[in-house]
Amino acid sequence: MATWDGLLKAWRELDVPEGWRAEIDEGQIRLAPPPPRHHHVILAELQRPWYRSLPEELGIYQTLGIHIARLDKLYMPDLVVMPVAPIEAADPRSNDPVDAAEALLVVEITSKSNAKDDRTKKLWGYAHAPVPAYLLIDRFDEHGPTSTLFTEPVDGVYSRTVRTPFGGEIKLPEMFGKPLDTSGFPH
Incomplete structure (x- = not known):
């Protein structure tokens, strides 16, 4: 198995086709x-209200590489909400993942897939x-399209889970303002 440093070096040097993601x-x-x-x-449905409600010190990022150091994993989620400061402090020529x-x-x-x-x-x-909140939007759930919010991670497990079928509302952490309305999500 390759070392983390070797994998990260190869990841940095990849010429990934536009629109593709390497994890x-x-x-x-x-x-x-x-x-x-x-x-x-x-x-678009997610971001539109968040731009109005989130404090200025938080940013919304699509396909930002994030490193899970404890597990030597690097994922590129569809969306990440995090403080702007670590992004602004990073070398602008680097595409290194953030913590x-x-x-x-x-x-x-x-x-x-x-x-x-x-x-x-x-x-x-x-x-x-641990990421404090993970929102899984799952059009392919066996019980029908759902959005599930996982919160309160303890020892590598989310201790709170709220599952809502498309069309309902999900109460997000307070900083997001009003609940997330999923009625506009395509089935």
Whole structure:
């Protein structure tokens, strides 16, 4: 198995096709194809109200590389909400990942090809970071399209889970203002 430093060096040097994402998981670099159109619709629905409600010291980032140091994993979530300061302090020529522990909220939107990883590996990884809140938007859930908010990570497990079918509202942490309305999410 390759070392973390070797994997990170290879990741930095990859010439990833536009729209694709490279992640490090289980000692390997994995490429994910560009997300389908529904991702962009959902991301727009999420971001629009957050730009008005989040404090200026927080930023909203798409496909930002985040490193889960305890597990030697590097994921590129669909959306990350975190303080602006670590992003602004980084070398502008570097594409190095940021520490996942800096994130306040991570959002993953499932595709048919990655739904299992988002529900299991990434859930486990983000809880170990620990990221305080993980929002999983899952169009392919066996019980129908749902949004699940995982919060309160303790020892690598989220101790609180709120699952809402598309069309309902999810109460997010207070900094996000009003609840998230999922009625505009494409089924």
